[in-house]
Amino acid sequence: MISLPDASDRRANGELSRFRQQVYECLNRRADALFELADAVLCADGPVRSIAELSLVGEHRRGYGSGYAALARGTMDIPRLQTALSAAPIPRAADGRLVLAVDVTCWLRPEAHTCPQRILCHTYGRGKDQHMMVPGWPYSVVVALESGRSSWTAPLDAVRLAPGDNAASVTARQIRDVVDRLVAAGHWRPGDPDILLVADAGYDGPRLAHVLADLPITVLVRNAHRPGPAPPGPAATARHAGQTPPPRQRVRFRRPGHLGATRRRHRNHDPALRSRADPGLGSAASTVDPPHRLDRPRRRPADHRGHRDPA
Structure with a gap:
């Protein structure tokens, strides 16, 4: 497997061959099957979806069953592999x-x-x-x-x-x-x-x-805090050269007294509800309109000005 930009560099090829030899020596059991499986993963044309598909890659010269057996029973010396990675260029x-x-x-x-x-x-x-x-x-x-x-x-x-x-x-x-x-x-x-x-x-x-x-x-x-609002700076430059920007006006918020008093107060015209078993829902029931039954259609108040019911 050659993965170097310049394959003619003998020194780079020697370093790659030496690293591959060190990786192979880190494999204790099922070394050949694991090594060919690693070559198949690196040389596959697309993403790896299954072990059986890797057996179709040219670098994998064994049957698809050897890949499953290598992953199930193969072992690797992890500290030795870490040392090999640190010793590489x-x-x-x-x-x-x-x-x-x-x-x-x-x-x-x-x-x-x-x-x-x-x-x-x-x-x-x-x-x-x-x-x-x-x-x-x-x-x-x-x-x-x-x-x-x-x-x-x-x-x-x-x-x-x-x-x-x-x-x-x-x-x-x-x-x-x-x-x-x-x-x-x-x-x-x-x-x-x-x-x-x-x-x-x-x-x-x-x-x-x-x-x-x-x-x-x-x-x-990297700092996780987002910068706060920028302090007020000089006036923005004009959009076109030679054009004077318009003066900025200060925004004034209204005081509570500027809002004035409410013209009309809301009056609750919803009548109290009752069922056949209970004539009323308590002493706090409204006395503006008489209560009506749940099994009868509800009538509108006399001063109702809203939209008419679709029915």
């Missing part, structure tokens, strides 16, 4: 600084009723631009960013959040482990600029900075 910013980004992405599984530890995930723009809570598995993902307009990132770690976990505590432990592996791999040395950690507004920036104060890291979190 990592993109940097224009000034050579390492820039890490952390965020939570959800694997929505609304129909997997038997899957354990599902959490209601907040989704955006689903069902006519409505925010919905869908059951799924949230994952905290840490990636390395690069400068420019490229959308490619280098994934370094992923941790699934269980019900009851504190996102700030899990993120702090995750970032500490990632930074320790990067330092051990030689991506950061004393004297280099601090590693920049970028997070969204949902994270507690001061708490992350306090917990990770002993690491060579700078925390940058």
Whole structure:
């Protein structure tokens, strides 16, 4: 599998082959089936919907039953895989600084009723631009960013959040482990600029900075507070050059005395109701009009000026 912009670069091809060999060594059981399944996922033309469809991809040379058996019985050495990801070449910013980004992405599984530890995930723009809570598995993902307009990132770690976990505590432990592996791999040395950690507004920036104060890291979190109303500034410029803007008038609110007294008071003409068993509904019944029976059509008051009944 070649996934490099320039396939003629022998050094890049060697790094890719070395990384593939390290990933293969992380697979303990069903290594060949899991490795071919991973190649099929990466080389598929569209989204993956089932394991049987992956068996039709050219990179998957086994039967469709081997894919199910690999997922059911195959094992992987996760710490060894994390070390291999940290040892691979990592993109940097224009000034050579390492820039890490952390965020939570959800694997929505609304129909997997038997899957354990599902959490209601907040989704955006689903069902006519409505925010919905869908059951799924949230994952905290840490990636390395690069400068420019490229959308490619280098994934370094992923941790699934269980019900009851504190996102700030899990993120702090995750970032500490990632930074320790990067330092051990030689991506950061004393004297280099601090590693920049970028997070969204949902994270507690001061708490992350306090917990990770002993690491060579700078925390940058987006501010969630919206700016307030701007102070009154100078008059707006004219729409056309040389045109004087009209003078602004101050809006004055009326005082309670300016409204005047009410001309007519509302009078309740609704008669009291009674049934055959109870002649009245209490002593507070209105005496303006005599009560009428529920089984007879209701008559209009003498001074009624509203719309006539459709009947």
